[in-house]
Amino acid sequence: MSTLHINSDTSKQREGTPFVQNTTQPMTYKRILLKLSGEALLGEKEFGIDSSILAMYAREIKTVVDAGIEVAIVIGGGNIFRGVSGVEGGMKDRANADYMGMLATVINAMALQGALENEGVFTRLTSAIKMEQIAEPFIRRKAIRHLEKGRVVIFGAGTGNPYFTTDTAASLRAVEMEADVILKGTRVDGIYTADPEKDSTATKFDEISFTEAIKRNLKVMDMTAFTLCQENELPIIVFDMNKEGNLLNVVRGNHVGTLVS
Numbered sequence: 001m002s003t004l005h006i007n008s009d010t011s012k013q014r015e016g017t018p019f020v021q022n023t024t025q026p027m028t029y030k031r032i033l034l035k036l037s038g039e040a041l042l043g044e045k046e047f048g049i050d051s052s053i054l055a056m057y058a059r060e061i062k063t064v065v066d067a068g069i070e071v072a073i074v075i076g077g078g079n080i081f082r083g084v085s086g087v088e089g090g091m092k093d094r095a096n097a098d099y100m101g102m103l104a105t106v107i108n109a110m111a112l113q114g115a116l117e118n119e120g121v122f123t124r125l126t127s128a129i130k131m132e133q134i135a136e137p138f139i140r141r142k143a144i145r146h147l148e149k150g151r152v153v154i155f156g157a158g159t160g161n162p163y164f165t166t167d168t169a170a171s172l173r174a175v176e177m178e179a180d181v182i183l184k185g186t187r188v189d190g191i192y193t194a195d196p197e198k199d200s201t202a203t204k205f206d207e208i209s210f211t212e213a214i215k216r217n218l219k220v221m222d223m224t225a226f227t228l229c230q231e232n233e234l235p236i237i238v239f240d241m242n243k244e245g246n247l248l249n250v251v252r253g254n255h256v257g258t259l260v261s
Helices: 051-066 083-088 094-118 140-148 166-176 210-215 223-231 246-251
Strands: 031-036 070-075 123-127 152-156 181-186 236-240 258-260
Touching: 031 051, 031 166, 051 070, 051 094, 051 246, 070 094, 070 140, 070 166, 094 123, 094 152, 123 140, 140 152, 166 181, 166 223, 181 246, 210 223, 236 246
Parallel strands: 031 070, 031 181, 070 152, 123 152, 181 236
Antiparallel strands: 236 258
16 A cells, blocks of 8 residues: 655646645555446436536545545446346346446546536546547556546446446456555445445444455445455445545545445
8 A cells, every 4th residue: 555745836737747735644545446326426316417416526536636646437327327227127138238338337427527627637538438539448558647647537338348337347447557445435434234224223344354245245346346356455445425525534544434455
């Protein structure tokens, strides 16, 4: 786990040269992969994107970018379409439904890119499915170079393959980008023994091992994604993304959410 010490450079930001806040507080993580769910973008809506939620996420991400942290993002598409839901709704071709879900993630990724650029954050949108008019094709070395230049890299279209979730895409991209941690932003402040929205007796874990999480059958991520993180010793932090300041606090190493390691 690397530690980044922030300097006091207050020069104006240029693309490829991230602005660094005037602070001496060390950061626990230098490069993060932020996983956001598509459903989180719903806000109070039943369908689509709540612009206020999108703008809030952009501001939160900007705070860590301004602190000199390299940020990669994977976002789901459940607010628009999910392959599994399509199959459950009567679609017979699971692969086709999953491809539709991948396109939904690109819509969300484009929306997030626009919101970030409205905040003055330089971004690059990459896609696992070729669509050159709106996104770069995913090339690992090029994506890493974008991160090194201070650009937020958003990965769209999942892994580009059916039968894999955006959780798996997040784990895969995090390993490829050599991220220090996966930050899974949710509407719950961590991992509980049961769903806290349904069970008032559920208790929160501050930390838990991969082995214990599997033993307890806790739904942190799907098993493919979870196993990939475990095999590569990539920690996961589950936290409440909707609480202002939480993302920066996690990156600083403050006690927020639940750590899986």
